[in-house]
Amino acid sequence: MQDLLSALMDAAAERCDYADARIIHSREESISTRNGRVDELERHEAHGAGIRVRYGGGWGFVATRQLTRAGLEAALARALEVAEAQPGAAPTPLTAEPPASGRYDSPYARDPFEVPTEEKLETLLAADTAMRGEAGVAVTSAHFQAWSEERLFASTEGALCEQRTVDCGGGIAAVAVSDGETQVRSYPASFRGDVARAGYEHFAALDLLRHAPRVAEEAVALLTAPACPAERTTLILDGQQLALQVHESIGHATELDRVLGLEASYAGTSFLSTEDVGMRRYGSPLMQVSADATVAGGLGTFGWDDEGVAARRVEIVRDGILTGFLSSRESAAEVGLERSGGCMRSSGFDRQPVVRMTNVNLEPGDAGSLDDLVAATERGILMETNRSWSIDSRRLHFQFATEIAWEIVGGERRRMLRNPSYAGITPELWAGLDAVCSRPEWRLWGVVNCGKGEPGQLMRVSHGTAPARFRDVAVGVA
Amino acid sequence: MAESALELAERALAAVRSGDGAQATVTTERSLLLRFARSRPTQATGIEDLTVEITVVRDGHVAGATTNLTDGDGLAACARAAERAAAAAAADGPDGAPEPGPYPGLPAPAAPRAHAGHDGETAFLDPARGGAALEAAFAAAAAHGTEAHGVWTAAETEVAIASTTGLAVSDLLTDAFMTVTAIAPGGRSGYAAATAVDSKAIDGHGLAERAALKAALGGPDAEPAHLAPGGYPVVLEPLAVGELLGWLGHLTLNGLAVVEDRSAFAGRLGRRVAAPRINLSDSPRYPGTLPRAFDLEGAPKAPVPLIQDGVARAVVHDRRSAALAGAGAESTGHALAPGGAPEGPGPTNLVLVGGGAADEAELCQPIERGVYVTRLWYTNAVRPKETLLTGVTRDGTFLIEDGEVTRPLADLRFTDAVLGLLERAQELSARPVLTGEGEFYGRRFATGVVCPAIRVGEMRFTG
Numbered sequence: 001m002q003d004l005l006s007a008l009m010d011a012a013a014e015r016c017d018y019a020d021a022r023i024i025h026s027r028e029e030s031i032s033t034r035n036g037r038v039d040e041l042e043r044h045e046a047h048g049a050g051i052r053v054r055y056g057g058g059w060g061f062v063a064t065r066q067l068t069r070a071g072l073e074a075a076l077a078r079a080l081e082v083a084e085a086q087p088g089a090a091p092t093p094l095t096a097e098p099p100a101s102g103r104y105d106s107p108y109a110r111d112p113f114e115v116p117t118e119e120k121l122e123t124l125l126a127a128d129t130a131m132r133g134e135a136g137v138a139v140t141s142a143h144f145q146a147w148s149e150e151r152l153f154a155s156t157e158g159a160l161c162e163q164r165t166v167d168c169g170g171g172i173a174a175v176a177v178s179d180g181e182t183q184v185r186s187y188p189a190s191f192r193g194d195v196a197r198a199g200y201e202h203f204a205a206l207d208l209l210r211h212a213p214r215v216a217e218e219a220v221a222l223l224t225a226p227a228c229p230a231e232r233t234t235l236i237l238d239g240q241q242l243a244l245q246v247h248e249s250i251g252h253a254t255e256l257d258r259v260l261g262l263e264a265s266y267a268g269t270s271f272l273s274t275e276d277v278g279m280r281r282y283g284s285p286l287m288q289v290s291a292d293a294t295v296a297g298g299l300g301t302f303g304w305d306d307e308g309v310a311a312r313r314v315e316i317v318r319d320g321i322l323t324g325f326l327s328s329r330e331s332a333a334e335v336g337l338e339r340s341g342g343c344m345r346s347s348g349f350d351r352q353p354v355v356r357m358t359n360v361n362l363e364p365g366d367a368g369s370l371d372d373l374v375a376a377t378e379r380g381i382l383m384e385t386n387r388s389w390s391i392d393s394r395r396l397h398f399q400f401a402t403e404i405a406w407e408i409v410g411g412e413r414r415r416m417l418r419n420p421s422y423a424g425i426t427p428e429l430w431a432g433l434d435a436v437c438s439r440p441e442w443r444l445w446g447v448v449n450c451g452k453g454e455p456g457q458l459m460r461v462s463h464g465t466a467p468a469r470f471r472d473v474a475v476g477v478a
Numbered sequence: 479m480a481e482s483a484l485e486l487a488e489r490a491l492a493a494v495r496s497g498d499g500a501q502a503t504v505t506t507e508r509s510l511l512l513r514f515a516r517s518r519p520t521q522a523t524g525i526e527d528l529t530v531e532i533t534v535v536r537d538g539h540v541a542g543a544t545t546n547l548t549d550g551d552g553l554a555a556c557a558r559a560a561e562r563a564a565a566a567a568a569a570d571g572p573d574g575a576p577e578p579g580p581y582p583g584l585p586a587p588a589a590p591r592a593h594a595g596h597d598g599e600t601a602f603l604d605p606a607r608g609g610a611a612l613e614a615a616f617a618a619a620a621a622h623g624t625e626a627h628g629v630w631t632a633a634e635t636e637v638a639i640a641s642t643t644g645l646a647v648s649d650l651l652t653d654a655f656m657t658v659t660a661i662a663p664g665g666r667s668g669y670a671a672a673t674a675v676d677s678k679a680i681d682g683h684g685l686a687e688r689a690a691l692k693a694a695l696g697g698p699d700a701e702p703a704h705l706a707p708g709g710y711p712v713v714l715e716p717l718a719v720g721e722l723l724g725w726l727g728h729l730t731l732n733g734l735a736v737v738e739d740r741s742a743f744a745g746r747l748g749r750r751v752a753a754p755r756i757n758l759s760d761s762p763r764y765p766g767t768l769p770r771a772f773d774l775e776g777a778p779k780a781p782v783p784l785i786q787d788g789v790a791r792a793v794v795h796d797r798r799s800a801a802l803a804g805a806g807a808e809s810t811g812h813a814l815a816p817g818g819a820p821e822g823p824g825p826t827n828l829v830l831v832g833g834g835a836a837d838e839a840e841l842c843q844p845i846e847r848g849v850y851v852t853r854l855w856y857t858n859a860v861r862p863k864e865t866l867l868t869g870v871t872r873d874g875t876f877l878i879e880d881g882e883v884t885r886p887l888a889d890l891r892f893t894d895a896v897l898g899l900l901e902r903a904q905e906l907s908a909r910p911v912l913t914g915e916g917e918f919y920g921r922r923f924a925t926g927v928v929c930p931a932i933r934v935g936e937m938r939f940t941g
Contacts, residue, residue, distance in 0.1 A: 032820060037579060038567035040820045041541035043559045048527060048546065062524040065546045078524055085605035086512060086519035087613050117566040139738055177739050182863045262515045264667070265627040265659045268855075350525050388858045392870040392889055397941055399868050399891060401860050419861065423891070423941055454513055454629045455523060456919035477940055478860045478868060478893050 001067070002162075005154040008051070008072045013156040015080060017091065018054040020155035022306060023047075023067065024349035027113060031120055031144040032192075033128040038121065039141070048349035053079045057089030063350035094329040095340050097309055099158035104303025106165040107296070108199025112146035115200045120144050123208060124170070130212035131174045136220040139175040143192040144203060145448070147460070151306075159308035167299060167460060169195030169446060172208050176219040183222035183418060185403055187211040189240045190386050195446035195460065196297045218404060221416055228405055228420040230476035234380030235422055236373060236469045241402050242362065243445035243463035244386045249426040250282070250289055251360040251463070253395035254316050256325040256341075258355075260334060267452050268393025271426065272322065274335045280322045283430025286365055289317035291326050293342055293358035298462035299446050300345075300358030307353060309342035316360065320430075328355050347457035354453045359444065361464030365436025370467045373437055375411040381475055382406045382413060383420045399423040401478055421478040429470055437466035483528070483638035484648040486548060490530050491640045493550075493557035497534035497564050499584045501641040503774060503816045505529050507922045509633035510603045517616040517625045522605075529921050532560040533816040538579030539567035540798075540817035581817060582801040585809065587645045590771035590778040593763050597676040600652040601634035608632070611682030615658050618683045622690035623698065624660040624668075631655050632677040633922050639776040639816075649771040653924035655916040656680045659873055660689035666702065666886055668692025669852055669873030671717060673914040673926050675768065692852065692874040695886060702888040703877055709936040711848035713841045713878065719830065720913030720927035721854045722867070723758070726896045727825040729862045731760075731784050733799035733807070734822025742865050742897055743790050751790045752900035755833055758785040760794055760812070760825035761928075766912050767827045768926050772811060775818070779811035784825070785900075796823040830929040833906025841905055841933040843881040849890065849937070850876040850883050865896040868940070891941040899934050907931040 001023055012019035025047045032040040048065040049072055060083030064075040124142035131140040147167040154160045171193015173186040188194045188206055196202045237245060257263050258270045272280065282289075293300055293311035302311055307329050315323045325331075327341035344353040367373045374382060383402040391398040405420035406413045444462040451458055481489075483504045490502035506528040513521040530553065533542040541563030545556040569576055608630045619626035631654065638648035654677035661667045670688035672680050714722075735741035743751070752758075762779035763769050772778050775797055783791045795803065796813035799822055812823035835841045842850065852874030860866045868891065875887045907930040914926035 034820070037577070038539055038541070041563040041567050043543040043563065045543075045545045045547065045556070046527075046529075058519050058522070060522045060524070063527060065527050075526075082510065082512075082522045082524050082605045085609040086522060087609060087616060089518040117563065118569070121566055139740075175738075175740070177863075180863065182740060182861070261627070261661070262520055264515060264661060265513070265629060265657055350527050352521060352523055354521075388860050388868070390856045390858045390868045390870065390891075392891070393855055393872055397870065397889075397891055399893070399941070421860070451917070451919065454521075454631075454916075454918070455509070455511055455525070455922070456917040458919055478866065 001152055002160060004069060004072065005152060006160060008076060009154045009156050011073065012053060012076055016053045016055045018156055019052060020307065021049055021051045022349060023049045023152045025150045026348055027148045029113060029146045031124060033124045033142045035140055036125065036128050036132055046348060049075065050346065050349045050352060051075050051079050052352055053083055055080055055083040057091045058083040058086040061352035092330055093333040095333045095337065097329060097340065100153065100161040100304045100308035100310065102161055104163040106197050106301065108166045110200040111166065112168040112200040113148055127172050127208035127212045130209055131172065131216040134216035134220050136176045136178060136223060137174050137216050138177040142172045142208060144170040145192060145195055153304065153308055155308055161304050161308060163303040165197060165302060166199055167195055167197050168199055168202050169193055170203050170206060172212055172215055174216045174219040176223050178223045181223050183219050185215045185219035185222065186385055187215045189445060190403060195299060195448050196444060197299050197301050198297055222404060222418045225416040225418040228417040228476040232472050232474050234377055234469060234471050235473040235475060236377065236380060236382040236467060238384040238467050239443060239465045240445050241383055241386050241400065242465040242468055244389055246360055246362050246463045246465060247447055248389060248391045249395055249398055250316065251357040253426065254325050255355045256327040256331040259325060260331055266454050271394045271396045276322050278321065278323065281320055282317045282322050282427060283320050284433040285320045286433050286436055287317045287320045287430055288363035289360065290315050291341065291343065291358050291360050295359050295464065298359035298444050299460035300462055305342045305344045306346045307340065307344040309340045312342045314341045326355055326357060331355060345459060347459055351453065351455065351457045356452065356459050357450065357461040359462045359464060364439045364442040364466045367435040367437045369441055370437055373435055373467060373469055374408055374413055377408050377411060377469060380408045382408055396426050398426065399477060422473050422475045423477040424473055429473065432471040432473060433468060434471055435469040437468065441466040483636045484640065484646060486530065487638045487640040488646065490532055490553050493553045494532060494534060494561065496561045497536045499535040499642045501533040501584055501639060501816050503531040504638045505921050506636045507633060508603060509631065509922055510605060510608060511629060511631035512608045512612060513629050514612050515627045517619060519612060530556060531816055532556050534560040534564035535581060535584060536564040537568040538581045539564060540581045541567045542816060580798055580802055582797050584641045584643050585645065585775055585777050585797060586643050588778050590647055593769035593771060595651045595675055595769040597652045600632050600654055600677040603632055607677060611656060611680060614683035615686035618686035619660045619690050622694050624662050624690045624693050626686050627659040627661060628657040630682065631916065635922055641776060645776045647772055647776055653768055654680050655914060656682060656685055658685040658689040660686060660693040662693040662698065664698065666693050667873045673912050673916065695876065700886055702886040704888050705890060707940050709938050711845045712934050712937040713838055713850050714932050714934065715838060715852050716911050716913050716929050716931055717853040718851045719929045719932050721857055722896045722899065723828050723830060723927050723929060725857060725859065725867055726865060727828055729859060730865055731793050731825055732822040733793045733795035733803055736793050737799060737802045740863055742863055743793055747790050749790060750788050751897050752785055752788045753903045754788040755906065756785050756788050756900050756903055757831040759783045759829050760827050761829040762827040764827065764829045764928055767829065767928050768924050770826060773813040774816050775809065775813040777809045777811040777813065782810050794823045794825050799823055826925040828927040830910060832908045832910045832930040835905050835907045837907055838931045841907060841931055842878050842883060845878045845881060848878040849887065850878050860893065867896060868893040890939045892937055893940040894938040899937060902935040903932050904935050905933045
């Protein structure tokens, strides 16, 4: 395949200004149980090539599953035809990049695709069954997910590199229903659990069975818990909800294509502008945020991005001040950066790369453990595990709901609260950040359904967070 | 001669060696999608691919595998993976012992009805046609001092299904879609979109014109007003209505959600759930929709009256949800995946019957002070059983004063229940139109909602 791709790039170099191509072989396994039975057991495999060309100012991209010389050449010809058919536009530069070369393999201890299905089912069914002992639980589910991706990338600039990544994870959920009230509780995260760039060992370490009784108990207890009050108060977010807050209000807001208006038609724009770097206060001085494609275990960790840019760490916010963006070679060049941020990613061979998050992390602080943080809070609410999310197209006005909350009084966790929610404006929320838990509480949380692009792409990204405290937040808004 | 999708499905089915039954589903996609921003092309994607999905049934359990490798080895590997998965599913029950699963078996062959969902010229996927639509949109946007952002796309897709019950059907479709977001120098935006079977029906100039007029409403110096949170009368354009109805279909009109008591229709069939003027159905061959002949189990798609004169009448089913519902329930042809999707069935051709108002302007007339909404964005379910959603307005939110749209508003967050909004619906425009979001995650599967604009007595805005 390497020779085939190299020959294709040689042919492309004579016919366009720039071209790159990736051959991607992806595999996915998804297993779910529901109410003690196997509900979903699917394996997916796709193999194909995506060829991107630049002709004049236009781009063309064509995906094909015909991995023969003739098939690839036909796809190249179609990509050129598509690029030429678009209205003319002045070419924009790309940042310089040394040609990528070599191989990267994401580390894992046990290949999830080699683990017998029966072993996975045993774990899932045991956890599912353990949740069903709780009266009032209507639906139980347990989930396993794994992905494997092999990518071969080449460009007309001489890049030729290979990488393989393996992702794995899972989770459990219990739904309790009573008299028109429906409550859900999940572990370790909602929406099918938590996934890491790791092997089966990550799934096994989740220890779903041990957490199953608590999850079921809390789902039922939520049915009769008092509702989250509507007020402005101090808010502590657990790591998973904070990861989604980072994702929506920092990650997407700092994608440079959005900032430049290139995603206005679908994903939206950003409240940030290119002049804000070094000038705009994003939040409190406790905010230290980076986009780091090198951190172990992150779903945004790789050898090279989908333009052959080597994985790197880019500082986004330092001491609460905006310092950088997530970028590609084209968007970085447009704002005068010397190098791309290495954030071009595609979800498969049939989608072209767009600017995506890698691992956008909020660095840990010095507030100790979550218990320490609660103990240091006179009055407030602790919210845990995302239930729903919504934010406007500029990433300013958001509203989140979580599965569960507890009121905090006098430094103690008191009553459980149902239907918790909070809302706010991005810079105002982050300005209220006054404590972040310490390194031992910090971990990566996987988000496997980040949607962007047309046609749509679902990307897997991670966010490193530790629980954190925000002052003066509107809660009980829904 | 090239192998047809149905021939490929039959070849994939022949690769299956075990199980109580099997289905092979082939979905093909040939598509072209052109994106643009700041009145220049940005990305263009052409796709030629297919997915073969082999589904094996064993002791009432269903499992499957997919591939795009169509040589003998690729199909055999896919079949073995599906067989192993089905065997593993059948081997484990709630108490660790084998127990029959809830799947009632693959459907018997039934002849699907023909439809007019394919256009030969659209299937040609001529990039020049797309390029011309972009040129026209750029010109119209510029004429109003705005820049155009959006997408033009067309596709030919085919679904072919062969099963061990003798089912052998295929459905060839085309769809086309264009959106234009016009953005004025001050940042105000307007939006227009169109979806059709025939790409000739997509008018790039007209869409850009409509979008630009919204971006420019009130003049170039008009600053959007800010509205305090609260309940206001609203006029929702069809795009906003379609978004709400799509969520209702997913959360409420889903037979599995009713069985599991997660739906607002659980225990409420036969009772009033909306204003008497609300008539909602799933009508796969309604004029102007994106028709489909059968669902992903191969069951012919049947029209289903969902809400009649404001009364909840039915929900849609796939074979599994119908079996779980009992009481004689049958599949209505709404399976979203072979063997039924884990989340249950869903309507793909929702149609809301129009009302007596000539257009949106007439809907505005009785409103003294209210909100005009072009589209909704980033909607999400807050409490699914209540149909409570939150989201924001976008690309054309205006103040209605004394019966007329007067000036732009800053975007608003709403938090309200879909059924509550339908209960408070006061009037609908006469002509329903096809709306779609055209997101196309995964293999392209175009759907749309045919609906009119609505005036609602009160919508709850929370920020």
